Amino acid sequence: MDTERSMVPAVRSALAAACPLLWDGSASKAVAGIVPSFVASPASTEEASALLRAAAAAGLAVVPRGAGTGLSWGSPPSSCDLVVDLRLMDRVIEHAAGDLVARVQAGVTIGQLATVLASAGQQLAVDAPEDATVGGVVATGTAGPRRFRYGAPRDLLIGLTVVRADGVIAHSGGKVVKNVAGYDLGKLFSGSQGTLGLITEATFRLHPLPAAVAWVTGEFGPSDRAGAVAAVAAAAGSALVPSAVELDWPGGSQRALRVGVLVEGTSSGVAERAKQLSELLAAAGGAAAVADVPPARWGQLPSGSAVIRVSFWVSSLGSVLEALASAGADAGVRPAVSGPAGAGALYACLDRTTSDDAAARFVTVLRERIGSDPSSLGARGSVIVLAASAPVLETVSATGTIPGAALMRAVKDQFDPGHRMFPGRFAVLSRGDDPPRPPRGKDD
Amino acid sequence: MTATIQALVPRMRDICGAGNVITDPLERRTYECDGLTAHRCVPALVVLPSSAAEVSAIVAACAQAGVPFVARGSGTGLSGGAMPHQDGVLVVMSRMRKILEIDPVSRRAVVEPGATNLSVSKAAAPFGLFYAPDPSSQVVCSVGGNVAENSGGAHCLKHGFTVHHVMGLEIVTPSGELTWLGDGTGVTAGYDLLGAFTGSEGTLGIVTKIVVKLMPLPEVVHTLLAAYATTSEGGRAVSDIIAAGIVPAAIEMMDALSIEAAEAAVRCNYPAGAGAVLIVELDGPAAEVEAELTTARALCEGAGATEIRAADDPAERAVIWAGRKSAFAAVGRISPAFIVQDGVVPRTSLGAVLAKIASLSEEAGVRVANVFHAGDGNLHPLVLYDDASPAETIAAEELSGAILDACLEHGGSITGEHGVGVDKSRYMPKMFDADDLDTMQLVRCAFDPASLCNPGKVFPTPRLCGEVPGHRRAPHPAVAAGQAEIF
Numbered sequence: 001m002d003t004e005r006s007m008v009p010a011v012r013s014a015l016a017a018a019c020p021l022l023w024d025g026s027a028s029k030a031v032a033g034i035v036p037s038f039v040a041s042p043a044s045t046e047e048a049s050a051l052l053r054a055a056a057a058a059g060l061a062v063v064p065r066g067a068g069t070g071l072s073w074g075s076p077p078s079s080c081d082l083v084v085d086l087r088l089m090d091r092v093i094e095h096a097a098g099d100l101v102a103r104v105q106a107g108v109t110i111g112q113l114a115t116v117l118a119s120a121g122q123q124l125a126v127d128a129p130e131d132a133t134v135g136g137v138v139a140t141g142t143a144g145p146r147r148f149r150y151g152a153p154r155d156l157l158i159g160l161t162v163v164r165a166d167g168v169i170a171h172s173g174g175k176v177v178k179n180v181a182g183y184d185l186g187k188l189f190s191g192s193q194g195t196l197g198l199i200t201e202a203t204f205r206l207h208p209l210p211a212a213v214a215w216v217t218g219e220f221g222p223s224d225r226a227g228a229v230a231a232v233a234a235a236a237g238s239a240l241v242p243s244a245v246e247l248d249w250p251g252g253s254q255r256a257l258r259v260g261v262l263v264e265g266t267s268s269g270v271a272e273r274a275k276q277l278s279e280l281l282a283a284a285g286g287a288a289a290v291a292d293v294p295p296a297r298w299g300q301l302p303s304g305s306a307v308i309r310v311s312f313w314v315s316s317l318g319s320v321l322e323a324l325a326s327a328g329a330d331a332g333v334r335p336a337v338s339g340p341a342g343a344g345a346l347y348a349c350l351d352r353t354t355s356d357d358a359a360a361r362f363v364t365v366l367r368e369r370i371g372s373d374p375s376s377l378g379a380r381g382s383v384i385v386l387a388a389s390a391p392v393l394e395t396v397s398a399t400g401t402i403p404g405a406a407l408m409r410a411v412k413d414q415f416d417p418g419h420r421m422f423p424g425r426f427a428v429l430s431r432g433d434d435p436p437r438p439p440r441g442k443d444d
Numbered sequence: 445m446t447a448t449i450q451a452l453v454p455r456m457r458d459i460c461g462a463g464n465v466i467t468d469p470l471e472r473r474t475y476e477c478d479g480l481t482a483h484r485c486v487p488a489l490v491v492l493p494s495s496a497a498e499v500s501a502i503v504a505a506c507a508q509a510g511v512p513f514v515a516r517g518s519g520t521g522l523s524g525g526a527m528p529h530q531d532g533v534l535v536v537m538s539r540m541r542k543i544l545e546i547d548p549v550s551r552r553a554v555v556e557p558g559a560t561n562l563s564v565s566k567a568a569a570p571f572g573l574f575y576a577p578d579p580s581s582q583v584v585c586s587v588g589g590n591v592a593e594n595s596g597g598a599h600c601l602k603h604g605f606t607v608h609h610v611m612g613l614e615i616v617t618p619s620g621e622l623t624w625l626g627d628g629t630g631v632t633a634g635y636d637l638l639g640a641f642t643g644s645e646g647t648l649g650i651v652t653k654i655v656v657k658l659m660p661l662p663e664v665v666h667t668l669l670a671a672y673a674t675t676s677e678g679g680r681a682v683s684d685i686i687a688a689g690i691v692p693a694a695i696e697m698m699d700a701l702s703i704e705a706a707e708a709a710v711r712c713n714y715p716a717g718a719g720a721v722l723i724v725e726l727d728g729p730a731a732e733v734e735a736e737l738t739t740a741r742a743l744c745e746g747a748g749a750t751e752i753r754a755a756d757d758p759a760e761r762a763v764i765w766a767g768r769k770s771a772f773a774a775v776g777r778i779s780p781a782f783i784v785q786d787g788v789v790p791r792t793s794l795g796a797v798l799a800k801i802a803s804l805s806e807e808a809g810v811r812v813a814n815v816f817h818a819g820d821g822n823l824h825p826l827v828l829y830d831d832a833s834p835a836e837t838i839a840a841e842e843l844s845g846a847i848l849d850a851c852l853e854h855g856g857s858i859t860g861e862h863g864v865g866v867d868k869s870r871y872m873p874k875m876f877d878a879d880d881l882d883t884m885q886l887v888r889c890a891f892d893p894a895s896l897c898n899p900g901k902v903f904p905t906p907r908l909c910g911e912v913p914g915h916r917r918a919p920h921p922a923v924a925a926g927q928a929e930i931f
Contacts, residue, residue: 096790096792098792099790099792141632141636151604152632154636154639164883168883169879170879170880170883170884171876171877172876172883174856175790175855176788176856177821178605178788178822178857178860178861179857179859180593180596180605180861180863181858181864181872181875182864182872182880182881182884183643183888184607184639184640184642184643185640185883185884186639187636187638187639188635188636188637192635207691208689208690211689233549237548237660238660239572239660239662239663240663240729241732265729266732266736268731268735269732272729272731273732311629311630313628314549314550314551315549315550316550343631344550344629345629377545377554377653378554378612378624378653378655379624379627380629381627381629382629382631382633399634402627402633402634403624403626403627404624404625404626404635404638406621406623407625407637407890408634408637410890410891411635411637411640411887411890413890414890415886
């Protein structure tokens with residue numbers, strides 16, 4: 001930590017010249033317990049650019065933030081001189097309803113955008129908390145139940161403006177849905193967690209709001225895991241076009257499992273499809289029901305002392321559930337498991353009473369059983385620690401072994417050669433291989 | 445043949461077998477262009493590998509010798525993306541065409557890059573599944589080429605582009621290493637290199653295996669054909685359908701000249717005298733599509749349709765599609781030569797841009813037939829000219845460029861699905877500024893610092909990787925010393 005930096009008048013005045021809304025850091029501005037030296041709120045992409053140029057000149061470690069919804073996920077910053085708070089960039093720049101496209105500043109919240117779009121009967125088809133910012137959702141790749149049908153934010157993003165670590169402003173994509181000109185930086189920045197640069201504007205393709213929705217649920221007893229697995233496969237593979245196929249398995253292997261399916265469309269169509277889907281779930285052995293309100297916990301961000309994301313090919317869902325149960329038994333924990341199983345992902349959440357040792361053990365055993373044996377046809381899953389205490393992250397790396405790691409490192413080196421953007425966020429950069437801090441100026 | 449290439453020949457023969465290394469000048473000439481025949485270049489050497497290990501060895505040998513290499517699938521690309529390098533090796537992927545696996549429960553297929561697009565859907569059909577991206581060349585184009593170009597197709601309005609359906613790639617990096625991007629789950633860990641690689645036009649490496657998402661075949665498919673006096677009336681129907689909250693699987697439009705050409709080529713029997721024909725396809729669960737069909741039909745009528753035809757069985761639908769699918773080739777019937785343009789505009793600007801194209805066409809005295817994916821604003825103006833006349837050729841090329849300018853003026857793009865390749869790299873600075881292009885090339889520098897992988901494509905000016913002070917080229921010292929772990 002470099003709290004003494006705030007004493008450096010030259011750095012402070014350079015930052016303030018670039019971005020007038022600048023504060024000294026304080027405990028209330030801490031990111032995962034790390035108090036920054038400065039917090040700045042740029043009002044425009046140009047101001048953000050000037051700010052990052054000044055930060056680059058001073059060699060500052062920079063942490064971008066939105067509403068902070070996902071800030072506690074992932075590893076905390078290894079150092080943080082400057083927090084760039086994007087919440088003042090909160091304008092919906094353009095909503096071209098006839099084109100089903102919207103261009104927004106990064107600080108616009110999901111709720112604010114939804115209100116604007118709903119007035120034209122449209123939506124950004126992402127399930128994310130209302131107070132999360134658009135930039136944060138893109139940077140974290142947050143996607144809820146409807147990932148099954150609409151994909152992750154990267155699949156809806158058609159244009160992006162970023163400020164690089166060196167302050168250079170760059171655009172990619174555009175404001176048309178169909179466009180293959182140039183590399184797609186939007187994909188690269190989606191899920192990059194602020195480690196490649198600052199997202200300041202995003203353009204999305206939109207979808208019409210459905211006239212009607214329904215939730216179909218199937219309850220399966222603790223001993224009927226196979227039934228739930230079959231129900232997920234049947235719903236996800238049906239031609240009834242569900243928008244989400246979720247599995248909810250609270251409190252581990254002793255509890256019942258619930259398969260939840262969302263249907264969107266016209267009112268008559270939804271009624272008929274929901275009926276057919278409930279028959280599918282019943283055929284798999286579940287107690288099926290149709291409702292016009294979501295079941296409990298639907299779309300909630302997973303939370304707990306540790307959140308682990310397991311991704312897999314849907315045909316191995318049965319063995320994934322078995323692995324979760326046996327890793328839980330091995331580590332003495334009862335994970336609450338939920339998520340878009342039909343899209344090949346589940347979150348395992350460990351409660352606040354879980355010890356660090358038990359959490360680490362759980363992850364280790366899970367990794368041994370899932371996706372750790374890449375065949376010539378590739379690995380088929382991963383176990384990622386989205387949130388955990390520092391000791392747990394020390395013991396087990398957040399990502400484990402993932403394909404393409406060397407190339408990811410090369411990309412990071414190109415975009416942020418000084419490794420100043422959210423240092424420590426990704427496992428690759430938190431293993432003590434950050435380059436030495438740049439030499440300090442005389443007045444340090 | 446240069447000494448460097450000559451020295452590579454025995455190495456390549458060791459890797460692929462003598463029969464799969466082509467040195468003969470005449471045989472090499474058969475690979476001089478892809479689907480865009482205006483750009484030609486005979487490769488110095490052609491190799492036809494049969495496995496990922498062979499591709500890896502080929503690329504490693506090229507990297508070691510400092511020789512450029514270009515991958516080629518079926519050669520149907522329309523932007524010269526697979527145009528060979530005169531001093532380089534052309535790596536032809538068409539022997540690697542196996543469908544390796546269909547996992548119906550996961551809705552995934554694992555295929556080799558030379559497999560044709562349609563062969564994936566054919567292999568998936570017995571399981572009630574299909575591969576959604578359907579470029580019009582799908583009978584012959586390769587999935588590897590689709591990945592390179594992020595190919596679209598008539599149905600990507602609803603179902604998305606190639607990038608939305610590629611869940612994992614095994615690639616050979618430009619240094620010759622075999623690695624996976626993504627794991628087939630569709631859930632990314634770390635940077636989304638899978639997304640960044642897809643659509644990079646063969647400049648970041650060579651794909652050796654592809655995991656694609658399969659979708660359940662729709663319960664029903666309905667196709668409507670509506671005839672209009674003018675394209676602007678047809679355009680109104682498109683806007684009204686979209687405004688009604690319907691996302692059709694496809695909305696295609698053809699103007700009078702392209703209808704005339706299609707009629708001459710395949711006797712598609714579209715309504716006589718129509719100034720525009722609109723094709724609207726709706727797919728999905730029967731319970732939804734019936735309602736959408738009623739609405740769409742009413743909106744088509746409301747916009748002034750002079751005739752509407754509907755089809756719901758495959759044979760009848762094929763009749764409606766016949767004219768549209770033949771359109772590119774059909775204009776060959778009414779013109780000695782033509783340029784297929786590929787611009788995009790916001791859908792609401794379609795009318796204005798079509799009017800602009802008409803006036804540009806009139807001013808230049810060059811005919812333009814318009815075929816387009818109206819739903820997503822992707823125009824394919826076919827610029828007709830006589831290539832025996834140098835003056836007409838120049839006028840056609842200028843007109844074609846002016847059409848792209850018109851697209852950009854309306855906030856559009858220089859390419860919706862054909863790619864930049866060699867053909868449009870000079871237009872890139874009109875769409876992106878120097879900083880944008882420089883930033884994109886940081887990705888290239890990460891993958892291909894030596895700039896050997898399909899060089900000269902996409903970007904007008906290559907970035908000299910490493911020119912920025914402080915960019916590391918070698919592994920981090922801590923990594924090299926084994927003190928740090930990369931992921």
